[in-house]
Structures are given as C-alpha cells and as structure tokens.
Amino acid sequence: MGMETAFHWSDNGMDSEVFFRANDSELTKEEISYLRTDANVWWYIYESDFEQYELGLMEEEVWQAKLRGIESYYNLCVARDIYQDRSQMFSENFKEVVQSMQDKCNE
Secondary structure, three states, X not given: OOHHHHHHHHHOOOOHHHHHHOOXXXXXXXXXXXXXXXXXXXXXXXXXXXXXXXXXXXXXXXXXXXXXXXXXXXXXXXXXXXXXXXXXXXXXXXXXXXXXXXXXXXX
C-alpha cells in the first residue's frame, strides 16, 4: 500500500491493517467500501506500472515487488468484481500476467 492510501485510511479514522486481514475476517460496510475504492485506484497504478515495465522503464526488482502487490489486490476477494470489470479495459498482456497468479478467491 502506498503512503497516500495509508493517509487516506488514517485521515478517516480507519486502520489500514484491515487490508491485510480482509479475506480472514468480517468487515464493516465502511471497511469494504474503503477496500474497494483502494482496489480501483491501485488497478490504475498497476496497469501503468506494467506498461512502464514493458517499455524497460522499471527495474526487474521493482517489477517483482509490484507483482506481489498485484497478486494481493487480485486476491482481495471483496473487490474481485472490480478487477473483472476493469479488466475489460486492460491490455491482453497485463491480463495474462494477472490471471497467471494463484486465484485464492476461488479455491
């Protein structure tokens, strides 16, 4: 999670730690709303990151870290539908990367 996300959560009196337990606990409607908003924002960022990587503008080590973030949001089950909706606008190459990841929401 980026610093902007952490500040967004704390500015609104919420604990960003909820992201790390999102699939393992019951969440309030407000927590779900924040998670879904964050997911929507991060899919924009990760799509841009992928294009930068493909163009050679990002080092491999950085890309590997981004992949871990992508996998985290792909497996954020309360927001999977956001990925599914947004993926219609993603490049085929980016969708292939995402869909090659373990799908913990459908296990």
